[in-house]
Amino acid sequence: MEAKAWVREIPRKQDNLSEWYTAVLLKAEMVDYSPVRGCMVIRPYGWAVWEAIQRWLDAEFRRTGHQTAAFPLFVPESLLQREAEHVQGFAPQVAWVTHGGDEELAERLAVRPTSEAIIMPMYARWIRSYRDLPVLILQWCSVVRWEKATRPFLRTTEFFWHEGHTAHRTAEEADAECRLILDIYRRLLEEQLAMPVLVGRKPDSEKFAGADWTYTLEALMPDGQAIQAGTSHFLGQNFARAFDVKFLDRDNTEKYVWTTSWAVTTRLVGALVMAHGDDRGLFLPPRVAPVQVVVVPVRAEREPAVLERARQLAAQLSERFRVRLDDREEYTPGWKFNEWEMRGVPLRVELGPRDLQQGQAVLVARDAEGTRQPVPLDGLVDRVGEELEAIQERMLERARAYLAAHTVRVEDYGEAVQLIRQRKGFVGVRWCGDTSCEDRLRDETGGSPRVIPEEAVNGACLVCGRKANALVYFARAY
Amino acid sequence: MEAKAWVREIPRKQDNLSEWYTAVLLKAEMVDYSPVRGCMVIRPYGWAVWEAIQRWLDAEFRRTGHQTAAFPLFVPESLLQREAEHVQGFAPQVAWVTHGGDEELAERLAVRPTSEAIIMPMYARWIRSYRDLPVLILQWCSVVRWEKATRPFLRTTEFFWHEGHTAHRTAEEADAECRLILDIYRRLLEEQLAMPVLVGRKPDSEKFAGADWTYTLEALMPDGQAIQAGTSHFLGQNFARAFDVKFLDRDNTEKYVWTTSWAVTTRLVGALVMAHGDDRGLFLPPRVAPVQVVVVPVRAEREPAVLERARQLAAQLSERFRVRLDDREEYTPGWKFNEWEMRGVPLRVELGPRDLQQGQAVLVARDAEGTRQPVPLDGLVDRVGEELEAIQERMLERARAYLAAHTVRVEDYGEAVQLIRQRKGFVGVRWCGDTSCEDRLRDETGGSPRVIPEEAVNGACLVCGRKANALVYFARAY
Numbered sequence: 039m040e041a042k043a044w045v046r047e048i049p050r051k052q053d054n055l056s057e058w059y060t061a062v063l064l065k066a067e068m069v070d071y072s073p074v075r076g077c078m079v080i081r082p083y084g085w086a087v088w089e090a091i092q093r094w095l096d097a098e099f100r101r102t103g104h105q106t107a108a109f110p111l112f113v114p115e116s117l118l119q120r121e122a123e124h125v126q127g128f129a130p131q132v133a134w135v136t137h138g139g140d141e142e143l144a145e146r147l148a149v150r151p152t153s154e155a156i157i158m159p160m161y162a163r164w165i166r167s168y169r170d171l172p173v174l175i176l177q178w179c180s181v182v183r184w185e186k187a188t189r190p191f192l193r194t195t196e197f198f199w200h201e202g203h204t205a206h207r208t209a210e211e212a213d214a215e216c217r218l219i220l221d222i223y224r225r226l227l228e229e230q231l232a233m234p235v236l237v238g239r240k241p242d243s244e245k246f247a248g249a250d251w252t253y254t255l256e257a258l259m260p261d262g263q264a265i266q267a268g269t270s271h272f273l274g275q276n277f278a279r280a281f282d283v284k285f286l287d288r289d290n291t292e293k294y295v296w297t298t299s300w301a302v303t304t305r306l307v308g309a310l311v312m313a314h315g316d317d318r319g320l321f322l323p324p325r326v327a328p329v330q331v332v333v334v335p336v337r338a339e340r341e342p343a344v345l346e347r348a349r350q351l352a353a354q355l356s357e358r359f360r361v362r363l364d365d366r367e368e369y370t371p372g373w374k375f376n377e378w379e380m381r382g383v384p385l386r387v388e389l390g391p392r393d394l395q396q397g398q399a400v401l402v403a404r405d406a407e408g409t410r411q412p413v414p415l416d417g418l419v420d421r422v423g424e425e426l427e428a429i430q431e432r433m434l435e436r437a438r439a440y441l442a443a444h445t446v447r448v449e450d451y452g453e454a455v456q457l458i459r460q461r462k463g464f465v466g467v468r469w470c471g472d473t474s475c476e477d478r479l480r481d482e483t484g485g486s487p488r489v490i491p492e493e494a495v496n497g498a499c500l501v502c503g504r505k506a507n508a509l510v511y512f513a514r515a516y
Numbered sequence: 517m518e519a520k521a522w523v524r525e526i527p528r529k530q531d532n533l534s535e536w537y538t539a540v541l542l543k544a545e546m547v548d549y550s551p552v553r554g555c556m557v558i559r560p561y562g563w564a565v566w567e568a569i570q571r572w573l574d575a576e577f578r579r580t581g582h583q584t585a586a587f588p589l590f591v592p593e594s595l596l597q598r599e600a601e602h603v604q605g606f607a608p609q610v611a612w613v614t615h616g617g618d619e620e621l622a623e624r625l626a627v628r629p630t631s632e633a634i635i636m637p638m639y640a641r642w643i644r645s646y647r648d649l650p651v652l653i654l655q656w657c658s659v660v661r662w663e664k665a666t667r668p669f670l671r672t673t674e675f676f677w678h679e680g681h682t683a684h685r686t687a688e689e690a691d692a693e694c695r696l697i698l699d700i701y702r703r704l705l706e707e708q709l710a711m712p713v714l715v716g717r718k719p720d721s722e723k724f725a726g727a728d729w730t731y732t733l734e735a736l737m738p739d740g741q742a743i744q745a746g747t748s749h750f751l752g753q754n755f756a757r758a759f760d761v762k763f764l765d766r767d768n769t770e771k772y773v774w775t776t777s778w779a780v781t782t783r784l785v786g787a788l789v790m791a792h793g794d795d796r797g798l799f800l801p802p803r804v805a806p807v808q809v810v811v812v813p814v815r816a817e818r819e820p821a822v823l824e825r826a827r828q829l830a831a832q833l834s835e836r837f838r839v840r841l842d843d844r845e846e847y848t849p850g851w852k853f854n855e856w857e858m859r860g861v862p863l864r865v866e867l868g869p870r871d872l873q874q875g876q877a878v879l880v881a882r883d884a885e886g887t888r889q890p891v892p893l894d895g896l897v898d899r900v901g902e903e904l905e906a907i908q909e910r911m912l913e914r915a916r917a918y919l920a921a922h923t924v925r926v927e928d929y930g931e932a933v934q935l936i937r938q939r940k941g942f943v944g945v946r947w948c949g950d951t952s953c954e955d956r957l958r959d960e961t962g963g964s965p966r967v968i969p970e971e972a973v974n975g976a977c978l979v980c981g982r983k984a985n986a987l988v989y990f991a992r993a994y
Contacts, residue, residue, distance in 0.1 A: 073595060073637050074588045074625065082583035082653065089584065105560035106567065110552045111627070111658060111674050112611075117551060130617045133590075135627065137612040138662035138673075147552065149589070149613065149627070159551050175560065179658075180589060184616035195616075196589050 048380070050317050055261045059312055060190065066320050066381045068311070069190045076188040076195030080304065083381070084191075086328030087307050088198065092178065094230050094325075095200065095302075098222045104174045104202065109156050111179075112147035117155040121280040124154065127247020131183040133195075149182040154248065154273070154299060157203045158281035165295060167286045168207050172215070176202040191308025192265070192516055199303040205283065205295040209274070212296035216270040219300045220253045223268040226302070231310050232323040232433035233257045234441045235267055236464060236511060238491040243476060246299070250274035256488045256511070258441050259312050262461035264488045264513035267309060270300035314433060320382025321404050323433050324426040329362045331355055331422060332378045336371045336390035347415075348389045351399065354419060355387075359426070379404060384429045385422065403429050447509070451500045454512070458483035461514050468506035470499035476510075485512045526858070528795050533739045537790055538668065544798045544859045546789070547668045554666040554673030558782065561859070562669075564806030565785050566676065570656065572708055572803075573678065573780075576700045582652045582680065587634050589657075590625035595633040599758040602632065605725020609661040611673075627660040632726065632751070632777060635681045636759035643773060645764045646685050650693070654680040669786025670743070670994055677781040683761065683773040687752070690774035694748040697778045698731045701746040704780070709788050710801040710911035711735050712919045713745055714942060714989060716969040719954060724777070728752035734966045734989070736919050737790050740939035742966045742991035745787060748778035792911060798860025799882055801911050802904040807840045809833055809900060810856045814849045814868035825893075826867045829877065832897060833865075837904070857882060862907045863900065881907050925987070929978045932990070936961035939992050946984035948977035954988075963990045 047065060051058040063069045068084030080088065096106075112135060119125045128151045135147040150156065161173060178200045188194050202219060206212040220237060227233045235255040245252040249271040257267045277283070278294035287293050314321040324330050333355070335348035345365060352363035362383070364374045371388070378386060388400040388410075399418060401411040403425060413421050444463025448454045457465045458479070465485075469475060476487055478501055487510045499506045525543060529536040541547045546562030558566065574584075590613060597603045611627040614620060628634065639651060656678045666672050680697060684690040698715065705711045713733040723730040727749040735745045755761070756772035765771050792799040802808050811833065813826035823843060830841035840861070842852045849866070856864060866878040866888075877896060879889040881903060891899050922941025926932045935943045936957070943963075947953060954965055956979055965988045977984045 070638060070641070072588045073592055073634065074590045077588035077590060079588065079638055080586040082585045085585050086583075105564075107560045107563050108558040108658075108676065110550045110555035110557065111660065112552045112555060114551055132617060133613045133625075134615040135611045136614045139608045139610060141662075147611075156551065160548060160557055163548070180586075182589065184619075198586065 048317065048319060051260065051315065055259070055312065058315070059308075062315055062319050062380075063190050063308075063311060068307070068320075071190075074195075076185050078190045078194050078196075080198075083328055084307060087310070087322065087326050088304055090326035090328070091226065091230070091302075091306060092200075094226060095222070098226075099176060099202075102174075102218060102222070104176055106177060107175050108177050108179070109153055109160070111150055113150050113153070113156045115146045115148060117159065118148050120155060121248045121277055123276070124248035124280075128152065128183075131185070133182045133184055150179075151181055151183045152299070152301075153177070153181075153201055154203065154277050155281075158277050158283055158297075161203075161205050161295070161297075162281050162283045165205060165283060165285050168288055171205060171207045171285060171295065172211065173205040174202075174215075175204070176200050189308070191304055191311070193305075197303050197305065199301045202298070202300045204298045205278075206297070207285070207287065207295070209296050212274075212298050213272055215298050216253055216272050216300065219270045219298075220255065220268075223255055223270070223300075223302055227255060227257065227267055227306075228434060230323065230325045231306065232430060232437050233267065233309065233313055234434065234438045236441075236445065236489050236491065238489040240269075241476060241487045241490060241510060243473065244487065246271040246273075248273060248276055250276065254489050256464070256513075257309055257313065258444055258463055258513070259309070259516065260440075262444060262463045262514070264464065264515040265305070265309050266488075266515070267306060268300075268302040271298060273297040273299060313437060315382070318376075319380030321433070322382035322384060324384045324430045327382065327384055328360060329378075329381070329383045330359045330426055331361045331385045331387060332374075332383045333361060333363045333387045333389065334371055334374050334378075335365060336388055336393075338365070339367070341391040341394070344389055344391055344394055347394055351387065351389065351415070351418065355422060358419060358423065375402075379407070385425055387418075387422070401425055405429060405432060445511070448500070454479070454500055455482050458485040458512050458514065464488065464511040464513050466509050466511050467500045468495055468497050469508050469510045470502055470504045471507050472499075472502065475499055475501035479512060483512065483514070485514045487511070488513050488515060526795065526797060529738065529793065533737070533790065536793070537786075540793055540797050540858075541668050541786075541789060546785070546798075549668075552673075554663050556668045556672050556674075558676075561806055562785060565788070565800065565804050566782055568804035568806070569704065569708070569780075569784060570678075572704060573700070576704075577654060577680075580652075580696060580700070582654055584655060585653050586655050586657070587631050587638070589628055591628050591631070591634045593624045593626060595637065596626050598633060599726045599755055601754070602726035602758075606630065606661070609663070611660045611662055628657075629659055629661045630777070630779075631655070631659075631679055632681065632755050633759075636755050636761055636775075639681075639683050639773070639775075640759050640761045643683060643761060643763050646766055649683060649685045649763060649773065650689060651683040652680075652693075653682070654678050667786070669782055669789070671783075675781050675783065677779045680776070680778045682776045683756070684775070685763070685765065685773070687774050690776050691750055693776050694731055694750050694778065697748045697776075698733065698746075701733055701748070701778075701780055705733060705735065705745055705784075706912060708801065708803045709784065710908060710915055711745065711787065711791055712912070712916045714919075714923065714967050714969065716967040718747075719965045719968060719988060721951065721954060722965065724749040724751075726751060726754055728754065732967050734942070734991075735787055735791065736922055736941055736991070737787070737994065738918075740922060740941045740992070742942065742993040743783070743787050744966070744993070745784060746778075746780040749776060751775040751777060791915060793860070796854075797858030799911070800860035800862060802862045802908045805860065805862055806838060807856070807859070807861045808837045808904055809839045809863045809865060810852075810861045811839060811841045811865045811867065812849055812852050812856075813843060814866050814871075816843070817845075819869040819872070822867060822869055822872055825872055829865065829867065829893070829896070833900060836897060836901065853880075857885070863903055865896075865900070879903055883907060883910060923989070926978070932957070932978055933960050936963040936990050936992065942966065942989040942991050944987050944989050945978040946973055946975050947986050947988045948980055948982045949985050950977075950980065953977055953979035957990060961990065961992070963992045965989070966991050966993060
């Protein structure tokens with residue numbers, strides 16, 4: 039009965055993914071709408087997922103010699119204009135500060151849409167010799183891009199990210215940095231978020247404004263639409279020239295540095311929710327779940343020892359896991375089970391008077407609600423650890439199977455058009471590299487070229503029949 | 517010889533604290549000026565200190581049941597205007613966004629100077645019943661206040677902080693929250709930053725715009741000037757009324773919540789530098805130093821085993837401490853000693869061929885450069901831990917002695933005026949509470965009332981001779 043009450047409030051996922059998504063986010067208290075158009079409030083339960091992502095990434099960044107810093111929120115308009123493609127790409131979306139107090143500013147300040155234009159002038163000051171290279175710096179912050187249509191996490195006017203900005207002696211080193219970061223992102227997505235991705239380059243039409251090329255990771259949502267999950271940009275010497283960032287090389291000549299930039303954003307939290315949730319609500323992978331284990335005492339009102347033991351158990355589990363003890367008296371166990379399922383807690387531990395007699399507790403995994411596993415209280419902590427790992431593994435396997443089933447290569451243009459239109463996932467087509475062929479496929483399908491994997495291709499362009507030089511996956515996308 | 521080179525570049529601290537301060541910050545690469553007036557770049561070495569502060573505070577906040585969230589960067593003008601005193605206090609300093617892309621906004625958006633006005637509307641939505649209370653939320657972010665005269669860390673247009681915003685059922689609970697936070701701040705300052713403080717209330721003239729009262733922590737800089745190190749505001753029901761934040765209480769009547777807000781900022785990093793540095797540069801307390809121990813191999817070019825052992829030692833120490841191995845070949849040991857002293861690393865470990873023979877290393881504490889302590893390599897890790905604790909303790913003791921020597925109570929108005937003018941530290945005067953008396957002392961001294969400690973006072977107001985009702989410490993201030 040209570041279970042149905044929850045289900046009634048959350049639309050069925052397969053009926054309307056978009057409504058389901060918003061309902062789940064609001065009900066699970068991950069996010070809320072704010073009084074500022076297009077900006078969201080990330081509530082503690084949502085922010086905790088982002089913090090888990092931050093913690094893992096920060097450890098990886100430290101391990102690979104990156105350092106964290108903080109650059110100003112504002113970018114003077116003249117700096118934003120230095121790199122021609124960059125300003126064209128971002129200016130239409132910029133929020134402009136024109137007044138400080140009562141005073142009108144002599145020059146408008148952009149609220150950073152990205153920070154290349156405020157960071158490069160600093161690098162120009164800091165870098166003198168090849169000994170100063172590489173510079174491997176990132177910052178965690180929010181950025182602002184004026185969006186017309188927004189959705190919590192997936193597309194908002196303000197969003198949170200880290201942005202890495204590195205400078206190198208050679209093009210090869212800069213490209214290796216891009217790939218190193220790409221691999222960290224891939225592992226974040228697969229190992230932490232249980233989201234397998236297609237990895238490769240963007241076509242030129244989709245690259246970062248000011249980059250020579252952009253690497254991307256693309257995940258697939260349950261409606262067959264792609265979502266860009268992270269990017270790593272090889273900026274060549276474009277920003278170095280625009281901002282005059284030079285160094286004296288070993289051969290005693292002055293050269294421009296080679297730079298990169300890269301980011302993942304709070305969009306990942308939205309993608310995660312969409313990928314793993316179900317009709318009962320959220321389902322969060324154990325490695326990033328704010329609450330990994332909920333301990334629910336059952337019939338504790340009849341048997342006070344139950345509550346006492348549940349408290350001990352929760353304290354014991356807390357040494358290794360993120361644990362919540364739900365000892366609220368005003369709710370029934372059934373109500374609590376449903377609430378924590380809805381909030382996506384991967385593992386529940388139930389403890390009732392009979393369990394206590396038998397020296398056991400009952401484990402129930404979020405993805406195996408029918409299966410109640412009695413487990414001896416001795417050794418429970420290790421068993422919980424194993425179970426969380428198993429859940430994480432199952433989530434990844436399911437996601438891998440889904441991605442594999444929705445990644446196809448086609449040999450026929452008509453088939454490509456149909457599959458992309460129908461949102462059947464990633465549709466791989468051979469492509470000559472011409473914009474006109476790309477545009478035709480875009481126009482006829484509403485899809486876009488998402489990613490060019492690193493592999494040789496033989497055969498003809500599916501659009502024009504000339505020699506193909508790349509495989510490109512098209513999809514409709516968020 | 518090399519030591520003198522450093523000294524030449526950093527002015528003597530006692531000659532000109534202000535020039536010393538800027539020179540040290542720049543040279544130690546904690547901070548740099550940015551292309552945006554009044555905004556600084558916090559470089560990795562400076563940011564790492566702030567991160568150490570964040571880590572400690574986050575653990576305390578978690579322990580006390582607080583949660584982290586993220587609210588929008590922007591505050592619509594109409595919301596900022598809701599609380600009358602609040603808008604008067606902050607509007608003159610606000611950076612205004614007037615355009616998004618090419619479009620002029622219908623309503624200006626303030627870049628948040630503080631977030632009460634954007635958070636309270638959310639609390640109005642989230643809080644229904646006494647069961648929803650208390651709400652204990654904070655966020656880590658930057659805020660912007662248009663400043664005319666700025667100084668790195670101490671006063672900048674953009675600065676970083678956390679801001680806590682809590683809502684409670686009763687005034688007593690809200691005040692207890694203010695005091696709980698105040699005590700966390702006091703321990704942060706004393707135990708982590710080795711900065712003892714005076715604690716108490718602000719006089720009304722100095723309280724937060726919109727607060728009923730403000731608690732403050734005040735530290736003393738080496739020039740005898742005070743610096744506000746943290747604040748905790750009891751906001752009463754002012755914001756609850758302005759934003760209509762009500763709850764249904766146990767007695768089934770609707771009531772306004774009681775709220776608090778509180779913060780410490782990156783200003784602490786500046787205060788820390790000023791408090792502990794000396795003519796050789798920075799001196800960072802071990803608990804927040806980005807590098808706690810530097811290992812310097814000596815004459816390793818003659819004896820390769822030295823470098824090998826130094827590496828092992830550094831790896832071993834890294835398991836418990838933040839360690840840097842300085843194995844650069846292009847610099848002499850003497851140059852390295854000076855550099856790491858300048859950067860404030862609290863403890864140096866030297867290892868040369870003779871040390872190696874004798875199975876020892878040499879410890880040199882940043883505040884005891886003359887004292888070289890030979891220590892057996894066996895058990896070195898524990899010894900380093902003890903030494904770091906001892907350094908932390910000495911720093912606090914020195915700071916305590918300085919504060920005690922510069923905190924006086926006076927019985928004579930003329931003496932008070934003289935001491936405040938001469939920047940002799942905190943000058944305690946009995947006060948009737950009248951603004952006119954306060955203003956007279958301000959006008960005659962250039963100082964301000966910093967803090968009213970929680971203690972009973974007997975006697976006459978030093979200004980007007982009427983009955984005093986408070987002791988107030990005056991000082992010139994940053």
